[in-house]
Amino acid sequence: MPVITLPNREDWPQELRDQLTEGESGGFSLNVVPKTRLDEFRQTNIDTSRERDDLKSKLDAYIKALGDEFDPETFETEFEQLKQIAQRVADGELTESTDIEKRVEDRVKKMREDLEGQNRAMAQRAKDADARAAEAEKRFQNSVLERAVYDAVLDPETGANPEALSYIVADATRVFRFDEDGEMIPKKGEATIYGSDGATPMSMKEWVTEHVSNNRLLAKPSAGGGNSPDPTKKHLGLSEDEYRKMTPMQKLAAANKNTTARR
DSSP, X not given: OOEXXXXXXGGSOGGGGGGOEEOTTXXXXXXXXXXXXXXXXXXHHHHHHHHHHHHHXXXXXXXXXXXXXXXXXXXXXXXXXXXXXXXXXXXXXXXXXXXXXXHHHHHHHHHHHXXXXXXXXXXXXXXXXXXXXXXXXXXXXXXXXXXXXXXXXXXXXXXXXXXGHHHHHHHHHTTEEEOTTXXXXXXETTEEOBOTTSSSBOOHHXXXXXXXXXXXXXXXXXXXXXXXXXXXXXXXXXXXXXXXXXXXXXXXXXXXXXXXXXX
C-alpha cells in the first residue's frame, strides 16, 4: 500500500492528521489506503462471485439431468407421492386406468408449476448475486481511483492544494473509467485522453497537474506578500480585496457557484 511521508504534521490536511505516523528519523507518514479496506472489497467480490457461480452450477446440473423444470426438493416430494399411488394400485385401490392417468396427470401438472416457480426464484437469486458482485467491484474501483488521486494531489510536483482533495476526486470520477483489464483510462466522451507522449493514456499525476493548471483555485496558494489590491479588478463578481480575504474552500465554493450560474 502507498505510504506518503511529509516533513511536518502541518504539511498534511487537517482531516488526515489523526491518521499520521511519526517516523523514528522524523517526518509524518500516512498509508493512504489501508490494506484491510482493499482486502475487504476483494473478499466481498470473491464471496458474491462464488455464490453466483454455485447457484448457476446447480441450476445447470438440474436442467441437464432432468429438464428445464426440475427441482430436487419438489421432485423428491412428488416422487414419494407417485410411489404411494403405485402402492395403492398394488393394493387394488386404483383399478381403472383412467383413475391412474388422471392422478398422474394432476401430480405432473402440479410438479411442473412448482418447478417453474422454483426456477424463477433460482434465476432471481443468480441475478441478485450478479448485482452484488457488480456493486462490490464498483466500490473497489472507486477505492483504487481515490487512492490514485490522493497520491497525485500529495505529490508536490502537481502543485495541487491538499485542501481541494474532495473536489479533485469528484472531477476525476467524471473522467477516468476502468477497462476490462482493470486499468484506469481517462476519457473525453468515448475518446481516450493521451499523455504528453501522445501514445499512452494520460496518467493520474499528469491529469491532476494539467487539471490544476487549468483551475488555479485547486492549486496551492502562492507564498509571500503581493501588490496592493486593485479595487477595479473583479474575481467571480468580487473585488480583488474581497477575493484575497477568502479561504481556499470559499474560493472553490464561489467558483462552483459561478460555473453553475453560467450554465
